[in-house]
Amino acid sequence: MRRLMRVYKALLQTAWATAVEYRAQAFLWILSSIFPLVMMVVWLAIVDEAGPLAGWGRADFISYYVGAAVVYQFTFVWSTWQWDEDIRTGNLSVKLLKPLDPFHYLFSEQIGWKVFTLLFIVPVVMVIAWLSPAIQYPLSLGRAAAFALSVIAALVLAMLMSCTFGVLAFWSTQVSNLYQLWIGVGSFLSGWIAPLALFPASIRQVAYLLPFRSTLGLPMEILMGRLAWPEIGFGFAVTCGWCVVFLVLYRILWRAGLKRYEAVGA
Amino acid sequence: MNIIHVDNLVKHYRVHHREAGLRGSVRSLFRRHYETVRAVDGISFDIAQGEIVGFLGPNGAGKTTTLKCLSGLLYPTAGQVTVLGFTPHRRERSYLTQFTLVMGQRNQLLWDLPAMETFLVNQAIYDVPEVEFREMLDELVALLNLEPLLTKQVRKLSLGERMKCELTASLLHRPQVLFLDEPTIGLDVTAQAAIRDFILAYNQRHNATVLLTSHYMADVTALADRILVIESGQLIYDGDLSGLVERTAPYKLLRLTLEKPVNGNDLLALGEIESADGLKVALRVPRRSTKDVAARALATLPIADLTVEEPSVEEIIREVFRKGGDHA
Numbered sequence: 001m002r003r004l005m006r007v008y009k010a011l012l013q014t015a016w017a018t019a020v021e022y023r024a025q026a027f028l029w030i031l032s033s034i035f036p037l038v039m040m041v042v043w044l045a046i047v048d049e050a051g052p053l054a055g056w057g058r059a060d061f062i063s064y065y066v067g068a069a070v071v072y073q074f075t076f077v078w079s080t081w082q083w084d085e086d087i088r089t090g091n092l093s094v095k096l097l098k099p100l101d102p103f104h105y106l107f108s109e110q111i112g113w114k115v116f117t118l119l120f121i122v123p124v125v126m127v128i129a130w131l132s133p134a135i136q137y138p139l140s141l142g143r144a145a146a147f148a149l150s151v152i153a154a155l156v157l158a159m160l161m162s163c164t165f166g167v168l169a170f171w172s173t174q175v176s177n178l179y180q181l182w183i184g185v186g187s188f189l190s191g192w193i194a195p196l197a198l199f200p201a202s203i204r205q206v207a208y209l210l211p212f213r214s215t216l217g218l219p220m221e222i223l224m225g226r227l228a229w230p231e232i233g234f235g236f237a238v239t240c241g242w243c244v245v246f247l248v249l250y251r252i253l254w255r256a257g258l259k260r261y262e263a264v265g266a
Numbered sequence: 267m268n269i270i271h272v273d274n275l276v277k278h279y280r281v282h283h284r285e286a287g288l289r290g291s292v293r294s295l296f297r298r299h300y301e302t303v304r305a306v307d308g309i310s311f312d313i314a315q316g317e318i319v320g321f322l323g324p325n326g327a328g329k330t331t332t333l334k335c336l337s338g339l340l341y342p343t344a345g346q347v348t349v350l351g352f353t354p355h356r357r358e359r360s361y362l363t364q365f366t367l368v369m370g371q372r373n374q375l376l377w378d379l380p381a382m383e384t385f386l387v388n389q390a391i392y393d394v395p396e397v398e399f400r401e402m403l404d405e406l407v408a409l410l411n412l413e414p415l416l417t418k419q420v421r422k423l424s425l426g427e428r429m430k431c432e433l434t435a436s437l438l439h440r441p442q443v444l445f446l447d448e449p450t451i452g453l454d455v456t457a458q459a460a461i462r463d464f465i466l467a468y469n470q471r472h473n474a475t476v477l478l479t480s481h482y483m484a485d486v487t488a489l490a491d492r493i494l495v496i497e498s499g500q501l502i503y504d505g506d507l508s509g510l511v512e513r514t515a516p517y518k519l520l521r522l523t524l525e526k527p528v529n530g531n532d533l534l535a536l537g538e539i540e541s542a543d544g545l546k547v548a549l550r551v552p553r554r555s556t557k558d559v560a561a562r563a564l565a566t567l568p569i570a571d572l573t574v575e576e577p578s579v580e581e582i583i584r585e586v587f588r589k590g591g592d593h594a
Binding site for chain 2: 091098100
């Protein structure tokens with residue numbers, strides 16, 4: 001464990017240094033965090049026409065999507081593309097020679113980028129939230145902690161999902177598309193397209209049991225003070241359950257995949 | 267003591283063929299034509315501690331595939347491989363920390379950062395204690411003259427400089443076994459020589475076992491005490507270089523510079539004509555009778571100059587592969 005801590009420390013330093021090296025790209029990436037705000041504009045237009053929806057007014061949508069923009073930054077993971085490329089080109093060989101599961105390289109890369117971008121985004125959002133009376137996050141200390149924990153859990157789950165799809169590249173050359181499809185389906189059920197509170201109860205019940213809500217909806221519902229503690233506990237239980245499922249799947253596929261690996265190229 | 271043991275190693279790949287163009291790609295959607303490629307087809311050898319072994323063979327002969335099986339990157343289709351007592355494809359940590367595979371055409375260095383960053387990451391991954399790390403780094407920096415390169419971004423290094431850093435990154439954990447796949451590919455003669463000297467120095471200092479492939483004959487002749495020749499996945503020679511030379515080319519070259527033209531038959535009486543260019547003639551003469559033939563030539567022909575040469579190793583290797591191809 002201490003060894004792994006040292007490995008992460010070293011890898012995070014390099015991930016950070018790389019992000020700094022590519023600051024222009026990082027800046028563009030930060031700009032992409034306005035995507036959830038597009039959904040916000042759509043919903044605001046609807047609310048302006050039709051009045052509050054299921055008790056959600058202007059202020060609620062603004063608070064929800066501004067927060068979602070930050071959470072989305074933290075939980076969107078693109079490791080599947082890296083797996084796909086590494087396996088297709090044979091570059092995985094370089095990582096395979098090391099006594100370290102490639103998962104750790106990719107995870108530390110994600111963490112490095114996210115810390116880098118959040119350093120820019122969080123202050124901006126805090127200023128916006130402070131200036132805009134519409135944005136309200138009624139947080140107690142306990143709920144703030146629960147929110148932070150839910151975001152970290154969301155990142156871990158997103159990472160495990162991304163890597164599970166990634167190692168499918170041992171069998172298929174289409175894993176990036178497959179993952180994109182998964183994320184596409186997920187954007188309906190995660191609370192990205194619409195807050196889950198607006199869905200019919202039956203669909204919401206299903207969405208609560210699927211992994212997608214954990215990556216966006218759950219942290220946001222905690223942040224906005226919409227959940228009672230037992231509901232928060234249930235959300236965490238679902239998140240942990242899916243983490244275990246994807247961890248096991250990842251390990252099984254990884255081991256089976258290694259047998260098929262052809263280490264192409266020189 | 268045997269460090270590497272390979273017994274009847276077989277590795278087959280299944281590849282699917284696709285015709286070029288749109289029609290081909292549509293057809294391959296519905297019916298895929300698979301073919302089994304026997305990359306390595308039953309080879310066996312043992313390598314003892316401290317040996318430097320050169321692995322020769324034309325492209326696609328199975329050299330790299332063998333190295334990948336030894337490194338645990340590939341699961342063998344059949345046969346047994348043991349390195350340092352481990353089965354490579356199980357990828358146990360205690361194995362992975364004891365060998366290295368350097369691929370001349372792959373890059374482990376972090377592209378956008380100075381090489382030192384990669385070294386530090388490797389220190390953490392291989393769990394090398396600080397004192398040992400500094401000691402080894404100092405040694406490698408001195409041997410390879412790395413000092414000015416350490417703080418330069420990897421992407422700004424020349425190919426030769428990058429290879430030096432690549433080797434350093436691969437050796438910081440003091441591996442006992444080195445697999446080197448084309449370590450000097452694309453390098454100029456000076457850089458090739460520097461890498462060669464370095465490999466030899468590392469081998470001597472640490473009594474490391476080295477198995478290397480190269481297309482540059484000079485690498486092999488300068489480094490390897492022993493040669494494995496592989497052809498179409500099969501081992502066709504295992505022994506020292508001079509043995510290979512004697513077996514493949516049982517002749518030497520007698521180079522004559524004549525004072526005036528002579529009758530062709532007089533030359534043929536001495537040996538097979540390898541080449542003739544005006545007054546310069548090269549004859550193939552059986553190894554055993556070289557001395558006699560040279561004496562006879564001096565006695566019977568108007569000779570300005572005479573030298574006896576070994577055929578070049580390149581030529582011999584070409585010969586080996588040509589013969590190997592005939593057998594197949």
